[in-house]
Amino acid sequence: MKSKTLFDKIWDSHVVRSIENGPDVLYIDRHYIHEVTSPQAFNGLKERGIPVFRPGKTIATADHNIPTKNQHLPIKDELSRNQVEKLTENCQKYGIELYGLNHPKNGIVHVIGPELGYTLPGITIVCGDSHTSTHGAFGTIAFGIGTSEVEMVLATQCILQPKPRKMRITVDGELQKGVTSKDIIMYIISEISASGATGYFVEYCGSVIRSLSMEGRMTICNMSIEMGARGGLITPDETTFEYLRKLPAIPGIDDLKSSINEWRKLRSDSDAVFDRDLKFDAGLIKPMITYGTNPGMGMAIDDSIPLSDENGNKASSSFLKSLDYMGFKPGMKLLGHPVDYVFLGSCTNGRIEDFRAFAQVINGRKKADNITALIVPGSKKVEEQMAAEGLTELYKSAGFEVRQPGCSSCLAMNEDKIPQGKYAVSTSNRNFEGRQGPGARTLLASPFTAAAAAITGRITDPRVFINKEQKVKK
Amino acid sequence: MAKVKFDILESTCVPLPFENVDTDQIIPARFLSATSRLGFGDNLFCDWRYAKTGEKNSEFVLNNPDFSGKVLVTGKNFGSGSSREHAVWAIFDYGFRAVVSSFFADIFMNNALNNGLLPIVISDDLLKKLTTLVQNKPNTKVKIDLEKQTFTILSTGDSVKFAINPYKKDCLLKGLDDIDFLLNMKNLITGYENNKSLAK
Numbered sequence: 001m002k003s004k005t006l007f008d009k010i011w012d013s014h015v016v017r018s019i020e021n022g023p024d025v026l027y028i029d030r031h032y033i034h035e036v037t038s039p040q041a042f043n044g045l046k047e048r049g050i051p052v053f054r055p056g057k058t059i060a061t062a063d064h065n066i067p068t069k070n071q072h073l074p075i076k077d078e079l080s081r082n083q084v085e086k087l088t089e090n091c092q093k094y095g096i097e098l099y100g101l102n103h104p105k106n107g108i109v110h111v112i113g114p115e116l117g118y119t120l121p122g123i124t125i126v127c128g129d130s131h132t133s134t135h136g137a138f139g140t141i142a143f144g145i146g147t148s149e150v151e152m153v154l155a156t157q158c159i160l161q162p163k164p165r166k167m168r169i170t171v172d173g174e175l176q177k178g179v180t181s182k183d184i185i186m187y188i189i190s191e192i193s194a195s196g197a198t199g200y201f202v203e204y205c206g207s208v209i210r211s212l213s214m215e216g217r218m219t220i221c222n223m224s225i226e227m228g229a230r231g232g233l234i235t236p237d238e239t240t241f242e243y244l245r246k247l248p249a250i251p252g253i254d255d256l257k258s259s260i261n262e263w264r265k266l267r268s269d270s271d272a273v274f275d276r277d278l279k280f281d282a283g284l285i286k287p288m289i290t291y292g293t294n295p296g297m298g299m300a301i302d303d304s305i306p307l308s309d310e311n312g313n314k315a316s317s318s319f320l321k322s323l324d325y326m327g328f329k330p331g332m333k334l335l336g337h338p339v340d341y342v343f344l345g346s347c348t349n350g351r352i353e354d355f356r357a358f359a360q361v362i363n364g365r366k367k368a369d370n371i372t373a374l375i376v377p378g379s380k381k382v383e384e385q386m387a388a389e390g391l392t393e394l395y396k397s398a399g400f401e402v403r404q405p406g407c408s409s410c411l412a413m414n415e416d417k418i419p420q421g422k423y424a425v426s427t428s429n430r431n432f433e434g435r436q437g438p439g440a441r442t443l444l445a446s447p448f449t450a451a452a453a454a455i456t457g458r459i460t461d462p463r464v465f466i467n468k469e470q471k472v473k474k
Numbered sequence: 475m476a477k478v479k480f481d482i483l484e485s486t487c488v489p490l491p492f493e494n495v496d497t498d499q500i501i502p503a504r505f506l507s508a509t510s511r512l513g514f515g516d517n518l519f520c521d522w523r524y525a526k527t528g529e530k531n532s533e534f535v536l537n538n539p540d541f542s543g544k545v546l547v548t549g550k551n552f553g554s555g556s557s558r559e560h561a562v563w564a565i566f567d568y569g570f571r572a573v574v575s576s577f578f579a580d581i582f583m584n585n586a587l588n589n590g591l592l593p594i595v596i597s598d599d600l601l602k603k604l605t606t607l608v609q610n611k612p613n614t615k616v617k618i619d620l621e622k623q624t625f626t627i628l629s630t631g632d633s634v635k636f637a638i639n640p641y642k643k644d645c646l647l648k649g650l651d652d653i654d655f656l657l658n659m660k661n662l663i664t665g666y667e668n669n670k671s672l673a674k
Binding site: 077147195420432 | 481488491492493495498499502503504505507509510511521526527547550551555556557558559561562577579580581584585589590613617640641642652653655656657658662663666667672
């Protein structure tokens with residue numbers, strides 16, 4: 001039998017039919033939906049007069065468009081309120097489980113999927129959101145889709161999809177102190193560019209990836225899309241199974257032990273062939289920061305902005321337009337540059353470990369006066385954990401206000417916008433023009449680096465605050 | 475899903491020669507609160523097209539009366555970032571029927587094909603030539619023939635074959651959509667589920 005990658009094995013076992021010269025009809029085990037990309041899909045079902053084919057396989061949450069303050073009050077913005085209400089209506093009408101606003105388990109779709117035990121090894125997951133790649137951390141084929149495809153899955157539990165090519169990214173070596181999974185993935189993207197993996201599905205391998213916690217793995221897989229990849233996955237192992245064992249419940253799994261025994265078989269064959277194979281040395285990775293307007297425009301925090309774009313073109317209009325938007329010049333250093341806002345949260349860095357890491361840097365220090373901070377847990381569960389571990393109190397006494405869960409300032413659909421021209425060190429995933437509000441200037445970084453900026457009011461190397469005795473969280 | 479037919483298109487072009495144009499630029503997130511597919515064209519490229527005061531930014535190509543047409547000519551890695559199909563709805567609603575680039579992001583490409591907006595990939599060199607040509611002579615016309623899969627610059631005679639998945643090509647030529655196709659496969663899908671005991 002021909003040797004296969006983990007991706008091949010999961011994909012091939014979900015193909016209902018291969019269309020000659022066309023895409024595959026791929027069966028979807030779990031479908032996550034949210035308020036922003038689903039209403040038009042439900043309208044489509046209504047126009048066709050058809051039901052949701054397998055309502056039990058879709059779960060819903062409201063996250064993108066909700067406020068992070070006073071969630072018990074009606075949403076002020078009329079369009080946002082209408083969109084959230086539409087989701088509730090549609091879920092009721094079609095019999096879909098909803099973890100909506102004010103549900104005790106509400107949160108960002110890519111944070112609650114794993115928390116609630118819906119994300120499992122070996123399955124296929126889609127969601128009308130490009131960061132669906134997050135769930136690949138469990139050894140899952142998970143990818144973002146458009147609204148027409150959401151309608152397709154609601155109508156038939158299947159999707160028409162050409163099979164992507166396969167890329168293997170291996171990270172070996174010794175990770176330096178103060179360097180996190182966020183820095184690893186930002187480094188990889190800066191090396192291969194924001195389109196370097198377009199057309200591929202990535203498998204992340206190597207000793208450094210294996211040493212990461214599930215939270216760290218989710219951060220890596222989450223940003224696969226930022227280098228253009230369809231998704232990214234990691235072979236499930238003891239770390240994965242331990243995470244699953246600790247969950248209060250896993251819907252649809254009666255005998256976890258025997259499931260785990262099955263999941264142990266999920267791995268690429270040793271002689272499996274990848275279309276592209278990349279290797280990185282973790283020892284070379286430093287805390288990272290972006291300087292431009294796509295996630296490929298990243299560098300080590302103590303580096304200088306390059307003099308030319310990725311192709312060595314100094315006069316590239318896109319490169320210069322990007323730096324101009326940021327208020328930066330080629331060759332400039334960013335250390336010490338003043339910052340106005342800090343955002344900790346999002347589906348990239350909104351999990352409990354991220355709030356612990358940020359707190360590790362605060363460590364009794366106070367927020368800088370010039371900083372407005374948005375501290376936004378990824379879910380109600382994370383919010384509860386923060387309170388239980390004393391983190392909420394620690395943040396408060398350092399001058400930080402902890403908000404209620406949601407996507408918040410990552411895409412600024414709600415009122416959590418960064419004002420025109422202001423600089424925000426953000427733990428989210430995109431530094432596009434206007435992403436965090438019209439004219440906002442985003443500097444992507446890890447929770448450590450965000451915390452260092454929050455304390456000093458400037459772009460600061462977080463390694464200054466991570467002393468040798470402290471155990472470094474990955 | 476939209477059932478839109480596409481066969482032959484002859485049109486002038488609008489040049490937008492930037493790389494990595496992401497879907498947040500095409501349609502900013504603050505316009506995504508709508509629950510229908512219509513009307514997004516008014517806010518296409520909003521933050522480039524309008525000043526903060528709401529006035530038109532005269533330097534932006536969509537506000538330049540010299541340029542018009544149903545074909546958007548743009549830089550590589552167009553449509554990267556968010557999966558929002560609203561980006562395709564906005565481009566289509568504005569009146570474009572094809573986007574030409576040397577490279578598209580995956581999700582954007584699928585979304586475009588699902589809405590009858592034809593993404594056409596041409597070489598970097600031809601893209602450069604076309605962009606310069608259009609910028610200098612805004613009346614430059616191109617012809618897209620989906621059946622023959624050809625893209626032609628009429629004034630120069632440059633003509634290339636472009637790639638498209640045969641299944642998708644057939645759907646566009648006939649105005650069919652994927653959901654009808656999948657609904658006709660219900661027995662096969664149920665069979666797959668029964669085989670795997672998934673039909674819950």
